[in-house]
Amino acid sequence: MNNFNKMQIDNDFELVEKFVSGDETAFNLLVRKYQKKIYWHARQMLGDHHDADEITQEVLIVMYNKLKTFGFKSSLYTWIYKIVSTRSLNQIRRKKLKKLITFDSANEKELSSKHDIIQDIANRDKLEKVNNALDKLPAKQRQIFVMRNYDQLSYEEISKITGKSVGGLKANYFHALKKILELVNEKD
Numbered sequence: 001m002n003n004f005n006k007m008q009i010d011n012d013f014e015l016v017e018k019f020v021s022g023d024e025t026a027f028n029l030l031v032r033k034y035q036k037k038i039y040w041h042a043r044q045m046l047g048d049h050h051d052a053d054e055i056t057q058e059v060l061i062v063m064y065n066k067l068k069t070f071g072f073k074s075s076l077y078t079w080i081y082k083i084v085s086t087r088s089l090n091q092i093r094r095k096k097l098k099k100l101i102t103f104d105s106a107n108e109k110e111l112s113s114k115h116d117i118i119q120d121i122a123n124r125d126k127l128e129k130v131n132n133a134l135d136k137l138p139a140k141q142r143q144i145f146v147m148r149n150y151d152q153l154s155y156e157e158i159s160k161i162t163g164k165s166v167g168g169l170k171a172n173y174f175h176a177l178k179k180i181l182e183l184v185n186e187k188d
Helices: 003-020 024-046 049-069 077-103 105-122 126-135 141-147 154-160 164-182
Strands: none
Touching: 003 049, 003 077, 024 049, 024 077, 024 141, 049 077, 049 126, 077 141, 077 154, 126 141, 126 164, 141 154, 141 164, 154 164
16 A cells, blocks of 8 residues: 555544544545545436435435444545445436336436536537446446546455456456447447
C-alpha cells in the first residue's frame, strides 16, 4: 500500500472514530470528501441525474446510520462504493420492473424525451452512444465497465467491492467492452 492510500485510510479512520464519539463535523468532512465520488459512480451506473442524486442521498443516510458498525475490514472507500453499487443495481432492477408493469407508449415517450434532454445538455455525441450502449448491457457488466472506465478502479478493488473473482470480472469487462464497441459502431 502506498503512503497516500495509507494516509487516506488513517484519515478516514480518524474521522470515523470522531464521528462515532459524537463529533458531527467529522461526518460532514466525510460527506465533503466522498459525496462527488458517490454521485458520479451512481450517475455512471444509472445514466440519470435524478436517480444518481437520489442514490447519493440514500448512501449518505446509510453511512450516517451504519458508520458506527464499520470495522475497517476494508477501506472506507471500498465500503462506500459497495453500498453505491448495490443501491444502483437495485435501482436498475426497480426501473426495469416498473417498465414491465407500467408499460405504455405515452410513458415511454415521456421517459425518452427526458433522457434526450439530458443528452442534449451534455452535447457529446460519442458519450451519448456509449451511455445508450451502457443501458443495453446487463447490470453486472455495466457495473464492471463503469467501475473500470469511469471510476478507474483496478480489478482487485472491484473484486473487493463486488466479492467477485478477478478472472470473472475480466471476463465480464471483456464482454461489456465488446458489446459497447459493437453498439457504438452500429450505423444509425
